[in-house]
Amino acid sequence: MIGFCTLFKKEILxxxxxxxxxxxxxxxxxxxxxxxxxxxxxxxxxxxxNVGYTAFLMPGLVMMSLMQNxxxxxxxSLIQSKITGNIVFVLxxxxxxxxxxxxxILAALLRGLLIGAGVLAVGLLFTDLEIRHxxxxxxxxxxxxxxxxxxGMMAGIWADKFDHLAGIQNFAIMPLTFLSGVFYSIHSLPVxxxxxxxxxxxxxxxxGFRYGFxxxxxxSPWQGLGVVVPTALVCAAWSLWMLRSGYKLRH
Amino acid sequence: xxxxxCVRGLEKAFSHVQALRGVDLEVGxxxxxxxxxxxxxxxxxxxxxxxxLARSTAGSAEVMGFDVVRHYREARRNLGVVPQxxxxxxxxxxxxxxxxxxxxxxxxxxxxxxxxxxxxxGLVDKADTNMRRLSGGMKRRVLxxxxxxxRPPVIVLDEPTAGVDVELRQSLxxxxxxxxxxxxxxxxxxxxxxxxxxxxxxxxxLKEGRIVALDSTANLLTGGKDLESVFLHIMQEGRA
Numbered sequence: 001m002i003g004f005c006t007l008f009k010k011e012i013l014x015x016x017x018x019x020x021x022x023x024x025x026x027x028x029x030x031x032x033x034x035x036x037x038x039x040x041x042x043x044x045x046x047x048x049x050n051v052g053y054t055a056f057l058m059p060g061l062v063m064m065s066l067m068q069n070x071x072x073x074x075x076x077s078l079i080q081s082k083i084t085g086n087i088v089f090v091l092x093x094x095x096x097x098x099x100x101x102x103x104x105i106l107a108a109l110l111r112g113l114l115i116g117a118g119v120l121a122v123g124l125l126f127t128d129l130e131i132r133h134x135x136x137x138x139x140x141x142x143x144x145x146x147x148x149x150x151x152g153m154m155a156g157i158w159a160d161k162f163d164h165l166a167g168i169q170n171f172a173i174m175p176l177t178f179l180s181g182v183f184y185s186i187h188s189l190p191v192x193x194x195x196x197x198x199x200x201x202x203x204x205x206x207x208g209f210r211y212g213f214x215x216x217x218x219x220s221p222w223q224g225l226g227v228v229v230p231t232a233l234v235c236a237a238w239s240l241w242m243l244r245s246g247y248k249l250r251h
Numbered sequence: 252x253x254x255x256x257c258v259r260g261l262e263k264a265f266s267h268v269q270a271l272r273g274v275d276l277e278v279g280x281x282x283x284x285x286x287x288x289x290x291x292x293x294x295x296x297x298x299x300x301x302x303x304l305a306r307s308t309a310g311s312a313e314v315m316g317f318d319v320v321r322h323y324r325e326a327r328r329n330l331g332v333v334p335q336x337x338x339x340x341x342x343x344x345x346x347x348x349x350x351x352x353x354x355x356x357x358x359x360x361x362x363x364x365x366x367x368x369x370x371x372x373g374l375v376d377k378a379d380t381n382m383r384r385l386s387g388g389m390k391r392r393v394l395x396x397x398x399x400x401x402r403p404p405v406i407v408l409d410e411p412t413a414g415v416d417v418e419l420r421q422s423l424x425x426x427x428x429x430x431x432x433x434x435x436x437x438x439x440x441x442x443x444x445x446x447x448x449x450x451x452x453x454x455x456x457l458k459e460g461r462i463v464a465l466d467s468t469a470n471l472l473t474g475g476k477d478l479e480s481v482f483l484h485i486m487q488e489g490r491a
């Protein structure tokens with residue numbers, strides 16, 4: 001247990017020591033999104049009845065920031081350690097692969113939640129927001145952050161150089177999050193693109209999270225949970241398998 | 252008595268290279284043992300398997316009687332490794348690095364022991380300095396401290412003095428020799444053969460993944476030869 005707690009603490013300190021880059025910068029980015037989109041679209045777009053566009057946008061931005069940073073935390077920590085060689089410091093001790101997994105994932109989730117809370121706090125400067133179903137908010141935030149932390153772990157282990165990681169970030173993570181309904185309801189899309197959106201697991205994460213705020217969403221949160229839980233289980237199992245087999249870590 | 256290190260029929264194949272070809276080796280508790288060989292002979296691969304950083308293709312390896320795969324927790328608790336590369340975590344200070352390393356091994360914070368390590372390795376005034384700001388020699392000292400922070404009975408030093416100045420080399424060996432006198436087993440790989448000659452009671456020589464010589468230092472040096480000429484002679488055997 002001490003081994004796990006130490007690694008967890010170290011992973012938290014790792015991002016805490018560069019707070020400006022790892023926490024403040026993503027919150028500022030979300031603030032800029034809000035500033036621009038609320039100014040341009042507030043008076044022109046209404047997605048749900050009685051919900052202004054800025055309020056609609058908020059949960060999506062919170063989730064986008066949370067997920068992208070959960071991914072960034074595990075992936076950057078692992079690739080940096082691999083490339084600089086200091087990964088040996090956590091491979092030499094008697095840490096089990098589950099301790100290793102939990103320490104990295106929970107620290108990434110914590111960073112994601114911290115940033116999500118920061119974005120939410122900043123967003124409240126722009127609009128009032130009521131959380132109707134806090135439990136759904138917590139469930140989707142934690143599951144989605146966990147999924148992206150796992151994806152970050154897999155990417156960090158698989159990548160041999162920063163370019164590989166940038167490829168995953170720019171060609172998979174960014175499109176999946178941007179095309180998941182962060183900025184719009186999928187009902188505003190043509191039927192074909194609505195169907196394509198249903199293939200994107202991130203859509204269910206954002207939509208379920210948004211339901212927690214407004215009590216309305218594009219699909220039922222239960223249906224969303226039916227996609228997000230298996231996604232989380234597959235990602236966790238895959239990450240654990242990579243750690244257990246020593247893939248690209250223990251040669 | 253259980254050997255500190257016991258390796259049986261150890262083989263390791265990488266995609267195009269057979270790094271180890273059936274290595275058998277036993278190092279007794281309390282020995283100061285040298286593992287010598289040219290670059291690519293398999294020394295670091297053998298150490299990596301003992302440390303759990305690599306997995307063998309065949310054979311077995313034990314540290315203090317614990318199999319490095321089946322009983323990896325016990326095996327790793329008994330082993331301290333100073334890696335060959337000068338690696339460090341740029342986010343932390345020297346003290347933080349040592350506190351974390353002890354924690355990974357399941358140990359509660361023990362400032363007295365960390366202070367002693369810092370003092371013995373001449374790092375007291377660098378304790379709160381970020382690792383990035385240390386010279387190469389200082390970083391090497393921290394690596395030694397990290398390997399010892401969980402008080403392992405078996406210490407593996409993989410070319411610890413490569414690129415290190417004379418003063419540090421001397422103080423490092425004085426410290427390691429003292430640890431050996433206190434009962435720690437030391438396995439050393441080095442290209443400075445005079446160090447092995449002076450420090451080690453027994454020597455094994457690896458060549459292309461096989462042990463080609465294994466004897467006490469005294470026996471290897473019979474006839475007034477030095478270890479370097481013995482080493483060169485053994486390595487050149489079978490060539491031409």
